[in-house]
Amino acid sequence: MRLAEALLALFRVLVYIFLLAPIAVVVLASFNAGNFLTFPPQGLSLRWFVTFLQNDVFMDAIVYSAVLAALATAVSLVIGTMAALYYVRHAGKEAETVRVLLLLPLILPEILTAIALLFFFYEIGIGLEHKIALFTGHVLMTLPFVFLNVTTSLQGRDEACELAARSLGASRMTAFRRITLPLIAPGLATGGVFAFIISFDTFGISFILKGTGSAPLPIQLYDYLRFNFTPEAAAVSTVSIVFTLVAVVAADRLFGRKA
Amino acid sequence: MTEVSLLSLVKSYGGAPALRGISLNVGHGQFVSLLGPSGCGKSTTLRCIAGFEEVTDGRILFDGKDISRKLPEKRDIGMVFQSYALFPHLTVAQNLAFGLEMRKVPKAQIAERVAKTLDLVQLTPYAGRYPKALSGGQQQRVALGRALVIEPAILLLDEPLANLDAKLRDEMRGFIRDLQKRVGITTIYVTHDQNEAMTMSDLVVVMFDGDIAQAGTPEEIYNTPATEQVARFVGNANILDLPVAASGAGMAEVTLPGGAALSVPAPATPGARLGIMARPEQIALADAGQGHLQGRVTRRLFGGGYIDYEIATDCGVLAVQTPANVLAGEGAAVGLVLDPARLWPVARDAAA
Structure with missing residues (x-):
């Protein structure tokens, strides 16, 4: 028994190393004092963070990605919640079809969704103008996460609560706002955080559909790495990792136990 | 107090009709039970009266006024659900206050009426608790209080005792009957339990297959049933x-x-x-x-x-x-x- 437990513990440690080592390497490399992206770092310094903060291209990209993610999340929250309500309460026989269709962007390789959108938007004559294709792609990629999380919190709830509110004099809209919304808030929060992170990090969709002009952070980083090999890229990644971590921890603290 | 009339009520979901044109008159302050096996249309009837189902044909009158096309929130009903459907994110007092807030009752009056109703359903010490911290019987009384505090025209109860154990069920039976007498509200009660229907009601309406088989006092239904089916169902x-x-x-x-x-x-x-x-x-x-x-x-x-x-x-x-x-x-x-x-x-x- 002792041996089995020890082996299990060892296995656990190995899994964690496998998952976390690359992140640790990136973070450590970002504090590199040298001129090249190397590991172990040659001396400790924050100079690459300063370089990054002074680099308008990256700063613009971060803001651009954050705004894109926020807008995509907002639209996904609205559409995803409506879809979840329909799926749980009214879809009946079509429920499974509805679910599969909504989850398709999650099931298909991202690149397929991206190419399909590319064809579609050229076919209808919009092409990659005005970032409409890029935005649509981000909404599609984030929608399943909102849908899944809201569906889960709806399924644990009694539909009679809404009917009870109606019988007490609340209109459909008031019943949704006062009763349903507070009950699915944990699902909305978790789904929203997921959606934001997915949009912030997604590469394939952004790469194919970005068009001309400003680009999201992952694309900018990719472009940068093709011609440069400085620790600045690691600094950008570290900031991005911290960003994601803070969002996840905050969501878990706020809603983790309830969801 | 309100008189409720159902006039040739038909409800159909496309296939065989769930209600085949039922007519019924419930007098002021009467306690009426709709009794029948599952699928007989008793719950559908209640949902039609509450406005959760649209009637296919026929009319529903409250005191002579046709309300069959009104939205549920405009019907002035109090309803108790089998699952109680208490709002889990609100305290007992907030659950009771919800209907009054919807009616735009002034704050001071809300507090007063909630306190009075909490007293009526014997829950005053539990005003600040959340529903999940209450026993089944207490949740049941919150549901009753929430339906009654708005002083609705009629009270609808959908198998309210089905989720309670036998001993509590007997207690609640007496409690609901006493409360209904005290408040004097016209009440329609749906149940599949003939014992419940007989002990509590002024009028028992036995339903089979979307139709009323017999309506009468508990004594009439028990001693002089119209058909063999009714005779066997009520005892x-x-x-x-x-x-x-x-x-x-x-x-x-x-x-x-x-x-x-x-x-x-x-x-x-x-x-x-x-x-x-x-x-x-x-x-x-x-x-x-x-x-x-x-x-x-x-x-x-x-x-x-x-x-x-x-x-x-x-x-x-x-x-x-x-x-x-x-x-x-x-x-x-x-x-x-x-x-x-x-x-x-x-x-x-x-x-x-």
Whole structure:
């Protein structure tokens, strides 16, 4: 028994190393004092963070990605919640079809969704103008996460609560706002955080559909790495990792136990 | 207080109709039970009255005013759900206040009316608790309080006792009945439990297959059921299939296998057969050779205050219930005494 437990513990440690080592390497490399992206770092310094903060291209990209993610999340929250309500309460026989269709962007390789959108938007004559294709792609990629999380919190709830509110004099809209919304808030929060992170990090969709002009952070980083090999890229990644971590921890603290 | 009328209510979901044109009148302050097996349309009727289902045809009147096209929130009803449907994110007091807030009642009045209603449903000490911190019976009373605090025109209850254990169910039965009498509100109660319906109601409406089979006082439904189906649903019933020997003046004389004759209030022609209902407690046991009918005890179940017998006779196996001081062992030959005043002819089921 002792041996089995020890082996299990060892296995656990190995899994964690496998998952976390690359992140640790990136973070450590970002504090590199040298001129090249190397590991172990040659001396400790924050100079690459300063370089990054002074680099308008990256700063613009971060803001651009954050705004894109926020807008995509907002639209996904609205559409995803409506879809979840329909799926749980009214879809009946079509429920499974509805679910599969909504989850398709999650099931298909991202690149397929991206190419399909590319064809579609050229076919209808919009092409990659005005970032409409890029935005649509981000909404599609984030929608399943909102849908899944809201569906889960709806399924644990009694539909009679809404009917009870109606019988007490609340209109459909008031019943949704006062009763349903507070009950699915944990699902909305978790789904929203997921959606934001997915949009912030997604590469394939952004790469194919970005068009001309400003680009999201992952694309900018990719472009940068093709011609440069400085620790600045690691600094950008570290900031991005911290960003994601803070969002996840905050969501878990706020809603983790309830969801 | 409000009078509720259903006029030829039809509800259809595309296939066979769930309600086949039912009509019913519920008087001021009456307690009416809709009783029937699952799928008989009793819950559909309630949901139509509440406005959760749109009626396919027919009308619903509150005090003569047609409300069948109104939205649920405009109907002024209080409803208690089988699952209670308490708002889990609100305290007991906030649950009660919700309906008053929707009616734009001033804050001070809300507090006062909530306090009064909490007192009525005996939950004052629990005002600040959340529903999940309450027992089933307490949750039930919150649901009642929430429905009553808005002083609705009518109170609708959908199998409210189904989720409680037997002892609590008996308690709540009395509690709801007392409360309804005290408040004097017109109440429609849906249940599949004939005992609940009989003990609580002024009027019992027995429903089968989307239609009303019989509406009457609990006594009428129990003692003078319209059909064999009703007789069997509202209690244990022995149905004796007997030939008519003579008839006249609205009475028929039927002959039992042993030759004994009984007269029952039914128009019938001699030679026809009549279904005669006798409840188990309306049959008494006597020594073998005496009484209207002879039989042998095939099963004897001691029930505390009473004994249930199964007795094989020439009229089939009959259920008999006697006080516990009447002793006849299994296998004993006994005579059965029928009470002619309580025999009742019922229409036989087509299938029987």
